Each structure stands twice: as structure tokens, then as C-alpha cells.
Amino acid sequence: MIHFIKGLWLRRWFRGCAWTVFTILTLLILARQYEDWSGARRWAAVKEMLAREGESLDIRAIMPDPVPDEQNFFAIAALKDIPLATARTDDKSELALKFKRLTNAWPSNNPGSTASPPSIEPGASLGMPADLKAWADWLRKAGTQPTPPEAGNPAHDVLTALSGNDALVAELAEGLSRPESQWTPAWKTRELPENLASILLPHLDVSRRLARMLCLRSTAAARAGDAETAQQSLLIAARLNQAGTQEPFLISVLVACAQSAGIHGAVWELCDSHAGTAEDFRELQEALSRMDYRAAYLNAGRAELAFGASVLEYLKRIRVPVPDAVAMGNKPQPPAWVRSIFHLVPEGWYDANAATISTLNFEYCVKPLRDGGFPELLSRQEGMQATIDEWHLHPLRHLDAFMAFQMFPAFVNVTSKVIYTQSVENEAIAACALERYRIEHGAYPDTLEAANRPGEKSIPLDVIAGKPMGYRKTPDGRYILWCVAFNGVDHGGRRVLDPKNAQNTKFGDPSYQGDWVWDFPAN
Numbered sequence: 001m002i003h004f005i006k007g008l009w010l011r012r013w014f015r016g017c018a019w020t021v022f023t024i025l026t027l028l029i030l031a032r033q034y035e036d037w038s039g040a041r042r043w044a045a046v047k048e049m050l051a052r053e054g055e056s057l058d059i060r061a062i063m064p065d066p067v068p069d070e071q072n073f074f075a076i077a078a079l080k081d082i083p084l085a086t087a088r089t090d091d092k093s094e095l096a097l098k099f100k101r102l103t104n105a106w107p108s109n110n111p112g113s114t115a116s117p118p119s120i121e122p123g124a125s126l127g128m129p130a131d132l133k134a135w136a137d138w139l140r141k142a143g144t145q146p147t148p149p150e151a152g153n154p155a156h157d158v159l160t161a162l163s164g165n166d167a168l169v170a171e172l173a174e175g176l177s178r179p180e181s182q183w184t185p186a187w188k189t190r191e192l193p194e195n196l197a198s199i200l201l202p203h204l205d206v207s208r209r210l211a212r213m214l215c216l217r218s219t220a221a222a223r224a225g226d227a228e229t230a231q232q233s234l235l236i237a238a239r240l241n242q243a244g245t246q247e248p249f250l251i252s253v254l255v256a257c258a259q260s261a262g263i264h265g266a267v268w269e270l271c272d273s274h275a276g277t278a279e280d281f282r283e284l285q286e287a288l289s290r291m292d293y294r295a296a297y298l299n300a301g302r303a304e305l306a307f308g309a310s311v312l313e314y315l316k317r318i319r320v321p322v323p324d325a326v327a328m329g330n331k332p333q334p335p336a337w338v339r340s341i342f343h344l345v346p347e348g349w350y351d352a353n354a355a356t357i358s359t360l361n362f363e364y365c366v367k368p369l370r371d372g373g374f375p376e377l378l379s380r381q382e383g384m385q386a387t388i389d390e391w392h393l394h395p396l397r398h399l400d401a402f403m404a405f406q407m408f409p410a411f412v413n414v415t416s417k418v419i420y421t422q423s424v425e426n427e428a429i430a431a432c433a434l435e436r437y438r439i440e441h442g443a444y445p446d447t448l449e450a451a452n453r454p455g456e457k458s459i460p461l462d463v464i465a466g467k468p469m470g471y472r473k474t475p476d477g478r479y480i481l482w483c484v485a486f487n488g489v490d491h492g493g494r495r496v497l498d499p500k501n502a503q504n505t506k507f508g509d510p511s512y513q514g515d516w517v518w519d520f521p522a523n
Contacts, residue, residue, distance in 0.1 A: 039348025039400075042355040050305070050362065057358075059196060059306040062248045062299060066186035073239045074183050076175035078102070078168065083183050083203040099206065105165050106209035107142040120215050121265030123272060124424055125507055126495075127519040130219050130265060132158055155223035162217050169217070172236045181242040181290075196310040204255050207244060211237045215262035219269045227275040231284065234266050238287040245296035248303040253296045254414065257421040260291070267428040271435050272520055278439040285432035289457055293422040294374060297414075301365040308357040316350035352400035360387065365415075374419050374463050378486065381415055381510070416486065419463055420508035420516065423483040426460035427518040430469060430481055433459055444479050447471065464488055470515070480519040491515045 047057065056062065069075035074082075078098065085099035118134040132154035139161040183203055193199060214237040221230035241263060244256035267284065270276055276284070364384040368376040391401055433451040438444050445451050448471035452458050462469045462483045470482040470493050482493040485507075496514030498505040506512060 035346040035352075036348035039346065039351030039355070042400075043351035046355040046358050050358065053362070053367070055302060055305060055362065055366065057306050057309045059192065059248065059303060059310065060188055062302050062306060063188040064182065064186070064246055064248075066189055067180040067182045069184075071178050071180045072184065073175040073178045073181045074243060075178070076171065078171045079175075080184050082206055083201070084185070085202055099202070101168065102206045103209055105168060106213045107139065119265075119503065120212065120219060120262040121268075122503065123268030124261070124264035124428065124518065125505070125516075126497075126502060127268075127517065127521055129223075129269065129272065130216075132220060132223060135216060135220075136161065153224070155220045158216060158220035159224060159226075159229075162213060162220070165213060165217070169214070169233065169236065173232050176232075176235055176239070181239045182246060183243050187248065194310075195314045196307050197314075199249075201249065201251065204244075204252065207240045208255055208259060211240045211259040212262055214240075215259075215266040218266040222266075222269045222273040222275040225273075225275070227270075227273075227277075227280065230266075230270055230273075230275045231280045234263065234270065234284060235287055237263050237266070238284070238291070242287070242290050245291050245293060246299075248299055250300040250304055250414065253293070253300045253418065256291070256296065257293070257417050260421050260425060263288075264424050264428050267431060268518070271431045274435070274438075276435070278436045281432045281435045281439070285429055285436070288425060288429045288432065289460075291425060293418050293425065294369065297418045298366065298369045301361060301369065304361050305358055305366065308361065309354055312350050312354040312357070316347055349400070353402065356401045360384070374422070375466065377415055378419065378464065416510045417508050419486070423463045423516050424518075426463060427469065427481050427483060427516070430459045430471075431518060434479065434481075443477065444473055446473065448481070465490065474519070478520045480517065482515040482517045485512050485514060485516055486510050487513065489513075493517050493519070 050057065067075075074080065079102075081095060082099055082102065085095050117138050118131050120130055122128045122130055136154045136157035139158065214233045218230045218233035218237070221227075221233065237259070241256050241259050244252045244259065247253075267288070270281075270284070364380050364387075365377070368380045372379075430448060430451070433453075434444055434448075437451045448459060448468055459468075461467055464486070465484045465488065470484075470490065471479060472493070473479050480493045482491075484490050491514055494514055495505070495517050496512065507516060
């Protein structure tokens with residue numbers, strides 16, 4: 001064998017091949033070492049920058065402190081520890097039964113039916129009441145118990161369909177005297193998985209279903225003349241949203257935005273029906289004021305910094321594809337041969353991707369929102385979209401952003417959704433203040449500022465314009481209230497609706513060109 005190898009080495013072509021292979025391997029090793037050094041250096045620099053800016057990659061530092069049970073709405077028996085529940089049908093524990101009771105508060109559409117549930121919120125967006133007859137028909141088809149009658153008063157029909165939840169709502173109402181809202185157990189006290197992306201959030205579905213039921217119940221009660229039920233249901237729904245805005249998860253903020261649409265629609269219905277006393281509307285105004293979507297989005301952006309760093313560190317250690325790592329949870333790891341392929345990837349590549357996603361998140365979300373609020377955040381969206389478009393067009397030029405691209409949240413769409421939600425929230429707060437003024441003075445004020453009260457929070461400003469919302473009284477004794485949309489242009493309280501179907505108007509889309517209007521067409 002030795003003589004054979006010596007014979008080969010005497011051949012020029014063999015020496016050339018050997019030196020070529022040796023050179024390539026050496027270059028690959030050097031390239032890998034450089035990538036490891038470069039990636040680690042970039043990641044260390046980004047972590048130092050975040051530390052200078054006062055930002056933390058420790059998810060526990062971002063989570064709110066636990067609220068004492070006696071002050072916490074979610075510590076009541078009906079809601080306590082719901083985030084620990086599982087959706088397994090074979091689980092017969094007390095917690096599982098409680099979870100099932102809450103999820104069953106809202107009917108699921110029959111599997112054989114293609115009918116979608118109607119909209120609860122047209123009042124807050126279009127200034128028109130919800131179609132309760134359509135709701136009664138849908139609830140009838142959804143197979144709820146008890147079933148509303150085939151004909152009659154739609155508001156009473158809807159209340160009949162939802163009356164199976166009366167005992168549950170009464171239990172929830174007992175917790176309204178507690179001032180704070182935080183799902184239990186508090187995240188700061190819980191043991192978290194190594195892969196933060198595998199955290200399960202079953203309580204979000206509970207919140208979504210309860211909020212929808214409560215908003216519809218509130219709307220129907222307002223139309224039926226039952227102001228007490230209408231106000232009580234809406235206050236509970238607001239507590240659900242308050243908890244969502246305080247969780248350190250982007251998905252929690254999105255769920256809260258979705259739920260807020262129903263809440264705003266129900267507030268509009270209460271104002272349209274004049275359902276409640278001045279004290280009722282004061283309590284509702286205070287409940288709505290607790291939902292700060294700017295603070296919620298900022299906290300979610302900071303949490304995304306921690307999530308991105310955690311997931312990429314986890315990927316670097318176990319070496320699996322990004323989708324597998326995000327979805328794994330307690331699932332078995334991929335086969336060894338799959339992981340062995342990913343072990344060929346330099347560690348520095350993961351570090352470089354961690355640096356990229358953290359930098360983008362900080363520069364396009366956390367910093368502008370922290371330092372300049374929504375207007376500054378909105379101004380950065382064009383640059384963010386340009387960066388994302390560049391990734392799409394030239395992915396091979398941005399290998400250090402490959403994983404970041406897979407994991408980077410769609411902040412452009414989320415930002416517009418959050419800004420729109422906060423704008424309508426501010427209008428709902430103003431509407432409650434105006435309703436209180438009407439009850440006490442017999443008519444709405446001539447100016448919006450007149451509805452402010454000493455010793456209370458002032459009515460919020462227009463989110464984008466940074467000045468008081470537009471307001472004027474109408475000849476029928478009502479009023480029109482509006483905020484400017486994403487382009488910052490004040491149209492004097494004019495909607496720009498979808499010409500084919502007004503209800504399809506995408507008010508929360510960055511391309512929307514009109515104002516966000518809150519008004520009451522003449523009955």
C-alpha cells in the first residue's frame with residue numbers, strides 16, 4: 001500500500017488533485033472560522049448596542065410583575081389558571097372542564113355550514129347598527145341551545161340564544177370590582193421552555209370566544225333596552241382585552257386588536273341607544289382608557305427581540321430547520337442525518353442572523369415607537385418594506401438574513417392594524433365622555449374639549465395628527481367624530497368607502513385614503 005501511494009504521488013496529476021483538495025478544504029475551514037468569528041463579533045456588537053439603549057434580551061425582564069389575586073380579575077374561580085389547560089378531549093380534570101365551559105360559551109359553526117358569522121362592529125367603522133336578525137339566523141344555524149325562535153324581536157332572539165351563558169357571565173361579573181387584569185399564573189413566575197417559540201397559548205382562544213359572545217350580548221341588550229346587561233357584558237369584554245394588551249406576545253396584541261373591533265362596535269351601540277347612566281359610561285370610559293396599544297406593541301416588540309435571540313440560540317445548539325424548531329414543542333427531534341447536515345453550517349451564521357433580526361426589530365419597531373410614538377413608527381415603515389423587498393429580490397446576497405426573513409414578523413401589517421385600533425379606541429373613549437356630557441346637560445357639547453373633566457384623564461388626541469380629534473355637532477342633535485388615517489390628511493370627517501361594498505372597506509390598510517369616522521346616521 002505504501003509503495004502504491006508513493007507511486008501515485010510521483011504522478012503529477014495526482015499531486016495536483018491532492019493539493020487542490022487540500023487547498024479547498026483549508027479555504028473552507030478558514031472561511032468557516034472567519035464566519036464564526038465575524039458572526040460572533042456582529043452579535044456581540046448588537047447585544048452591546050441593545051444594552052446601551054436600555055433594552056434586554058431576557059424575556060423575564062419584559063414580563064409584567066405578578067398581580068395579587070385579590071386585585072386580579074383573572075384570579076376568580078371561573079378564569080384562574082386557564083393558560084395551563086390543554087385541549088385534549090381525554091382530559092377530565094377540573095381545569096379541563098373549566099376550559100371547555102369557557103370555550104363553549106361561543107358556538108362553533110356547524111361543520112356542514114359555509115355561512116360565516118355576521119359582523120359585530122359596523123357601527124364603529126361605518127356608523128351603522130349590527131344586523132341582529134342576521135345574527136339570530138346564524139346562531140340558529142349554529143345549533144346553539146336554547147335555540148332562538150324563528151321569528152320575533154332580533155335583539156330578544158339573540159339574548160335567548162346566548163342565555164345559556166347567563167350563569168357564567170354572572171360569575172365573571174363578580175370579579176369586576178378587582179382593578180387589575182392578568183392571566184394566571186403570571187408569566188414571570190412560570191417555568192419557560194428553552195425554545196420560547198414552543199410556548200402554548202390556549203387562553204387566547206378562550207379570550208377570543210368569550211369576547212365575541214360578550215360583545216354580541218351587550219349589543220343585543222342595548223337594543224332590547226337592558227342597559228345594565230349591556231354595560232356589564234362590555235366591561236367584562238374590556239377586561240379580557242386589557243389582559244391581552246399586557247402580555248409580552250405579539251400574537252396577544254393581535255388578538256386584542258381583533259377583539260377590540262367587537263368592543264368598539266358594542267360601545268357604538270350603547271351610545272346610539274343611550275343605554276346607561278353617566279356613571280355607567282364613566283366606568284366604561286375608564287375601562288377603555290386602560291388599553292394602551294402603543295405600550296402593548298412596544299412590549300411585544302421588545303419580547304420579539306428576546307424571542308428571536310432565544311430561537312436562534314436554540315437552533316444553533318440543536319441544528320434543525322427553522323420551521324421545525326418553531327413548531328417542535330414537545331415533538332421528537334428530526335432524524336440524526338438531518339441534524340448532521342445542519343451541523344455543517346457555521347455557528348457564526350446563526351449569530352449573524354440573530355444580529356440581523358435584532359437590529360431590524362430594534363431599528364424599525366422598538367426604537368421609533370419608544371422614542372417617537374406611532375407617527376415615528378409609521379414613518380419607518382417604508383424603509384422596513386424596502387428592506388423586506390430587497391430580501392425577496394436578492395436572497396443570496398443576504399444569507400445573514402435568511403433565518404431572520406423566515407422569522408421576522410410582518411411588522412408593516414401589524415403596525416397599521418395597531419394604529420387603527422388605537423385610533424378607534426380613542427374615539428370610543430371620547431364617545432363615552434360625550435355621552436356622559438349629554439346625560440348631565442341634555443345635549444352634546446359644542447366642542448370636544450368641553451367633555452373633559454377636571455381630575456380625570458383628558459380625551460386622547462388624534463394618534464397620527466397629534467392634536468384633538470375632529471368633532472362637530474350635526475343638525476339632528478348628534479355629532480360626528482373623526483381621526484386622520486395613515487396619510488395624515490384631514491378630510492373633515494369623510495369616509496372613503498369601497499365602491500362595490502362599503503362593508504369591505506379596509507380601514508386598517510395603509511392604502512386607505514379617508515378619515516376614520518365615528519358618527520350616528522339619523523334614525
